[in-house]
Every structure is written in C-alpha cells, then in structure tokens.
Amino acid sequence: xxxxxxxxxxxxxxxxxxxxxxxxxxxxxxxxxxxxxxxxxxxxxxxxxxxxxxxxxxxxxxxxxxxxxxxxxxxxxxxxxxxxxxxxxxxxxxxxxxxxxxxxxxxxxxxxxxxxxxxxxxxxxxxxxxxxxxxxxxxxxxxxxxxxxxxxxxxxxxxxxxxxxxxxxxxxxxxxxxxxxxxxxxxxxxxxxxxxxxxxxxxxxxxxxxxxxxxxxxxxxxxxxxxxxxxxxxxxxxxxxxxxxxxxxxxxxxxxxxxxxxxxxxxxxxxxxxxxxxxxxxxxxxxxxxxxxxxxxxxxxxxxxxxxxxxxxxxxxxxxx
Amino acid sequence: xxxxxxxxxxxxxxxxxxxxxxxxxxxxxxxxxxxxxxxxxxxxxxxxxxxxxxxxxxxxxxxxxxxxxxxxxxxxxxxxxxxxxxxxxxxxxxxxxxxxxxxxxxxxxxxxxxxxxxxxxxxxxxxxxxxxxxxxxxxxxxxxxxxxxxxxxxxxxxxxxxxxxxxxxxxxxxxxxxxxxxxxxxxxxxxxxxxxxxxxxxxxxxxxxxxxxxxxxxxxxxxxxxxxxxxxxxxxxxxxxxxxxxxxxxxxxxxxxxxxxxxxxxxxxxxxxxxxxxxxxxxxxxxxxxxxxxxxxxxxxxxxxxxxxxxxxxxxxxxxx
Numbered sequence: 001x002x003x004x005x006x007x008x009x010x011x012x013x014x015x016x017x018x019x020x021x022x023x024x025x026x027x028x029x030x031x032x033x034x035x036x037x038x039x040x041x042x043x044x045x046x047x048x049x050x051x052x053x054x055x056x057x058x059x060x061x062x063x064x065x066x067x068x069x070x071x072x073x074x075x076x077x078x079x080x081x082x083x084x085x086x087x088x089x090x091x092x093x094x095x096x097x098x099x100x101x102x103x104x105x106x107x108x109x110x111x112x113x114x115x116x117x118x119x120x121x122x123x124x125x126x127x128x129x130x131x132x133x134x135x136x137x138x139x140x141x142x143x144x145x146x147x148x149x150x151x152x153x154x155x156x157x158x159x160x161x162x163x164x165x166x167x168x169x170x171x172x173x174x175x176x177x178x179x180x181x182x183x184x185x186x187x188x189x190x191x192x193x194x195x196x197x198x199x200x201x202x203x204x205x206x207x208x209x210x211x212x213x214x215x216x217x218x219x220x221x222x223x224x225x226x227x228x229x230x231x232x233x234x235x236x237x238x239x240x241x242x243x244x245x246x247x248x249x250x251x252x253x254x255x256x257x258x259x260x261x262x263x264x265x266x267x268x269x270x271x272x273x274x275x276x277x278x279x280x281x282x283x284x285x286x287x288x289x290x291x292x293x294x295x296x297x298x299x300x301x302x303x304x305x306x307x308x309x310x311x312x313x314x315x316x317x318x319x320x321x
Numbered sequence: 322x323x324x325x326x327x328x329x330x331x332x333x334x335x336x337x338x339x340x341x342x343x344x345x346x347x348x349x350x351x352x353x354x355x356x357x358x359x360x361x362x363x364x365x366x367x368x369x370x371x372x373x374x375x376x377x378x379x380x381x382x383x384x385x386x387x388x389x390x391x392x393x394x395x396x397x398x399x400x401x402x403x404x405x406x407x408x409x410x411x412x413x414x415x416x417x418x419x420x421x422x423x424x425x426x427x428x429x430x431x432x433x434x435x436x437x438x439x440x441x442x443x444x445x446x447x448x449x450x451x452x453x454x455x456x457x458x459x460x461x462x463x464x465x466x467x468x469x470x471x472x473x474x475x476x477x478x479x480x481x482x483x484x485x486x487x488x489x490x491x492x493x494x495x496x497x498x499x500x501x502x503x504x505x506x507x508x509x510x511x512x513x514x515x516x517x518x519x520x521x522x523x524x525x526x527x528x529x530x531x532x533x534x535x536x537x538x539x540x541x542x543x544x545x546x547x548x549x550x551x552x553x554x555x556x557x558x559x560x561x562x563x564x565x566x567x568x569x570x571x572x573x574x575x576x577x578x579x580x581x582x583x584x585x586x587x588x589x590x591x592x593x594x595x596x597x598x599x600x601x602x603x604x605x606x607x608x609x610x611x612x613x614x615x616x617x618x619x620x621x622x623x624x625x626x627x628x629x630x631x632x633x634x635x636x637x638x639x640x641x642x
Binding site for chain 1: 338342450462466470594614620625636
C-alpha cells in the first residue's frame with residue numbers, strides 16, 4: 001500500500017485533533033482509500049503535547065523547513081493560525097510541490113488569490129474546508145456537489161461563541177455581560193473575545209464563502225460588519241414578539257450583477273431553518289438556481305470536528321497522489 | 322475546450338430537469354470545469370416533451386443501444402425509474418465503458434453490489450447522489466468530505482410526501498385521510514400513494530445510506546418498515562404533550578459490531594434538528610466519531626433539485642475525463 005506522508009505545522013487543538021483522527025480511524029481510512037496516511041513530521045516544540053498524543057519525539061522538529069522543503073512530505077497541514085508566518089509557510093510548501101490543507105480562515109481570507117494562484121502554478125492542491133463551519137462539509141458541497149448551480153444567496157451562522165451567547169440570552173433571559181462571563185469561565189469564549197463578538201471571525205469566513213460561491217473576492221475588512229456586543233434584552237424581546245430570534249448572520253445576496261453582503265445581527269423568523277441552530281452549532285444556508293434551498297448544520301469548532309474536515313481534505317488529495 | 326457527451330435515458334421530471342440545468346447554467350459550468358457538457362442523445366419517444374425543452378428532434382432516439390453502445394457517449398444518465406430495464410441498461414452502459422449517473426433509488430438499492438462491481442471492473446464511475454434526499458449532497462459528503470469518520474448513526478427524513486402529510490396533521494390538526502386527499506389534489510402525493518406512505522421508498526434510501534456509511538448492504542425488503550397510514554390525531558397529540566413531533570424516520574445505528582436499522586414513525590423532541598424539518602423538505606442527520614453531529618437539509622424531490630444532484634455527479638466525472 002502506498003504511504004502518503006503528512007507534515008503538520010502546529011499540534012494545538014486542531015493540529016492535535018487531526019493527528020488523533022488519523023490515529024484512531026487508521027484501519028478504516030486505509031480500507032476506504034487504499035493508502036496509508038502517515039504523520040511523518042510535526043512542527044511543535046511542546047514535548048508534553050507530543051507525549052499526550054503518543055507521537056514519538058523524533059517526529060517533531062522546530063525548523064519549519066524540515067516539513068516545507070522536505071522531499072519526503074506529500075501534504076502539509078498548516079494549523080498554526082494567524083496570517084503570518086502561516087501564509088508564507090503555505091506558499092513555500094506549494095512552491096516545493098506539496099499540497100496544502102488548512103483551517104486558517106484569517107490567512108485564507110487575507111490572501112485568497114495568492115494562495116489559489118500559487119497552488120495552480122505549482123500544480124498542487126489547496127484545500128481549506130475546515131476554515132468555514134469547522135466540521136461541516138459546506139465548502140466541498142458548494143464547489144463540487146452543487147457545482148451545477150448559480151448561487152443566489154449564502155447565509156450562515158458561522159461563529160459558535162456568539163451563537164452560544166445569543167442562545168443563552170434568548171432562552172434564559174440573561175444579559176449579554178453575564179452570559180459572556182459565563183462563556184469565558186466555561187472556555188466557550190476567549191479572554192479577549194473581540195474577534196468573535198465583533199464579527200471579525202465571521203467576516204473572514206464570509207469572504208471565503210463569497211469567493212467560492214460567487215467567484216467574487218472581497219477582503220474581510222471591506223465587509224460591513226456589526227457584532228453582538230450591543231445587543232440588549234430589549235432587542236431580544238422585540239424580536240421574540242415578532243416570532244423571531246436574533247442571530248449573528250453572515251449574508252451575501254446577488255441582486256442582478258451586484259452582490260450585497262454584510263455581517264450583522266438579524267431577526268430570523270422561527271420558521272426559518274437557521275432559527276433552530278442553537279448554542280455552539282453553526283450552519284450554512286445556500287440558495288442555488290437548481291437546488292433551491294439547502295442547509296448544512298454541525299459543529300463549527302473543536303479538535304475532532306475541525307480535524308474531521310482537515311482529514312477529509314487530506315483524503316481527497318491522497319486518493320489522487 | 323473538450324466536449325463531454327451525455328446520453329439521458331428518459332426525459333421525465335428528473336431527466337428533463339437535468340437537461341434544463343445543463344442548458345440554463347451552460348456558461349457557468351464551462352467556466353467552472355473547463356469542459357463543454359453536451360446532451361448528445363436522449364431516449365424519449367414523446368416529441369412534445371423534446372419541443373417543450375427546446376431539444377432538437379434529431380437528438381432523440383427510441384433505441385437504448387444508440388446511447389448504451391454508442392462510442393460517442395461518455396456518461397449515461399439513467400432517469401427511467403423502476404428496477405428493470407434500468408439496471409440492465411446501466412450495466413450495459415458500464416460494460417461499454419461509460420460512467421453512469423442515476424437518481425433511481427429502487428434500482429440502486431436492489432442491485433447495489435452488482436452495479437458497484439461492474440463499475441469497478443470496467444474502470445468507470447457510478448454515482449447516485451440524487452437517489453437519496455434529491456438535491457441534498459449527503460451521499461457525496463458521507464463518502465468524501467466525511468471519509469475520515471467512523472459513522473455511528475444515520476437518521477433521515479427521506480420522503481417529502483409523508484413529511485408533508487405529518488406536518489399538516491401536526492400544524493393544522495387535520496386527519497390523515499383528509500390531508501392525503503389534499504396532497505393528492507395538489508400533486509404532492511401519487512394516486513396510489515403506497516410506496517410513499519408505507520415507507521417502501523424510504524427503505525430503498527436507507528439501504529443505500531447504510532451501504533455507504535457502514536459498508537453494510539441490507540436489501541430494502543429486509544429492513545423492518547412501518548409507514549404512516551395508521552398514524553392518528555391521538556398519536557400526534559400524545560407526541561405534542563411530550564414536546565415531540567412525529568416524523569417518519571429512517572435510522573441505522575451501530576451497537577458494537579451490530580447494526581440496528583428500521584423505517585418507522587418516531588417521536589422526535591422539538592429540540593432535535595430533525596424536528597424542524599417541515600413540509601416537503603428532507604434531511605439526513607449523521608453522527609461520526611470525529612465530526613460528531615452533522616445535518617444536511619433541502620428539497621428531496623422535484624425536477625431542478627434532483628437535477629442539481631445529477632449535474633453535480635456529471636461534473637465530478639467530467640472533470641476527470
């Protein structure tokens with residue numbers, strides 16, 4: 001059986017989750033694709049982390065070039081996060097003939113065209129299913145199974161932290177500040193929650209969705225973005241009286257040749273499929289001129305759900321190697 | 322640009338919808354995959370149907386071999402329905418080097434192993450995304466983007482007619498017989514509704530889902546199947562009192578090495594994502610050991626939604642030709 005060698009940059013939550021899945025589902029994966037997937041090298045200095053995952057210490061390196069430029073590595077998983085040095089690492093890997101898989105929405109949204117072009121020029125694959133909606137296979141669906149559609153609208157609940165906060169405010173009648181503190185205590189929100197609650201994380205994801213669904217790249221900073229930090233219980237009650245729930249919605253809608261887009265809190269009618277997407281769950285709701293309405297629902301974050309999307313991308317590439 | 326030639330067997334609702342999508346989204350499709358997709362031949366004797374779709378009469382034939390054995394055809398879309406002669410036609414097409422796409426759940430469920438094996442032996446592709454959940458790209462997701470998962474459970478609302486009937490009974494308090502008559506008058510239910518209301522259609526779809534998700538083929542007639550024709554308003558009310566809705570659920574669940582499966586009306590708690598799937602909509606809810614819960618929602622029938630899935634399969638094959 002052919003062995004496909006993977007290099008993982010960063011063994012944090014998502015990099016570690018990817019390794020865990022490849023390890024726990026090894027036999028099943030080999031049977032399904034007829035290839036052995038081996039994590040040959042990881043960029044990680046925390047040896048405790050290696051031990052916890054059961055990875056032999058000799059597979060770790062602190063020099064990115066041991067992965068990016070190694071002739072033995074077929075696919076690089078970039079799981080460091082942040083725009084740089086992640087983008088440079090991904091470009092270097094592609095220039096060295098490696099396909100790249102990443103969950104890094106900030107880097108993909110910031111450098112979409114350059115990353116796509118470099119992949120094409122080097123005849124390698126660049127896949128980023130995990131960058132939008134975590135484990136939900138929406139990007140692959142949009143670009144592959146739904147490729148016969150002209151898309152007219154994309155809507156999404158794309159951030160678990162804000163959806164959790166809004167769900168708790170709506171269901172328990174608690175104030176924003178109170179729910180945020182509770183979410184931070186439980187690890188559902190970060191100590192500095194700005195990127196989540198102000199919609200910055202969601203704008204990155206909408207930028208990626210628009211590039212795929214509408215072939216239109218809009219830098220995330222040019223997407224009109226309003227977060228949820230100013231939502232009050234009065235807003236929640238006013239929505240409820242109209243039979244609606246407030247959700248932080250990423251939306252892009254075609255209007256003739258024009259594309260309208262925004263990230264903002266919206267009142268979603270209870271009868272709409274997005275209204276039932278609660279707590280930390282995410283969903284992507286797409287309208288196409290053939291399929292009509294379709295929705296994808298699942299966990300938008302977490303080691304194993306996000307790792308599931310990364311492994312799906314790895315297998316799609318490995319099958320053709 | 323390379324031209325990929327399609328032969329369509331049957332220009333009914335789904336065959337016609339497939340042609341419509343290929344026609345209306347022609348430019349977009351050519352741009353996306355870099356191939357021209359041409360409907361070169363159709364098996365259809367109804368010339369009115371050809372005219373309505375704007376297909377030149379010389380592209381029609383009444384001899385299946387003009388498609389199945391023609392050296393000019395690359396991909397055959399089988400859209401006749403029924404187990405035979407559809408299965409024989411699909412096998413003949415594969416034996417003649419053609420890839421096959423079909424929405425025909427009865428034929429796929431009845432002859433799954435033979436169709437898969439014949440495709441492998443002849444080194445052609447056999448795709449049937451449209452056979453389960455119409456336009457919803459669940460089968461592709463299960464076999465590709467989620468291929469890193471060991472699946473533990475698959476549940477689905479897989480029949481629009483029965484879901485419409487149960488939704489009307491629940492929301493409007495109308496009796497089964499009354500709703501069925503109304504659905505027949507509106508064309509949502511067939512004159513002989515047996516295959517839908519007794520769960521036979523759903524059993525075919527569950528057989529296909531189990532073959533893909535669990536690599537376990539169970540003939541549809543061996544799946545314990547109960548339909549909705551005996552559901553009364555008393556049942557609906559009893560469910561409501563428990564905070565549930567009655568849905569016709571196809572379910573397969575792993576229990577150690579054992580697989581439990583059934584098609585039957587079940588009480589689904591209002592908080593479950595499947596409870597919100599109303600009217601003619603379908604959904605497939607999958608649990609995997611990496612992704613956790615994921616749900617796919619959309620239109621399970623209709624010319625364009627089902628055609629969307631067929632065109633997705635055509636493009637997946639055409640890209641690699």
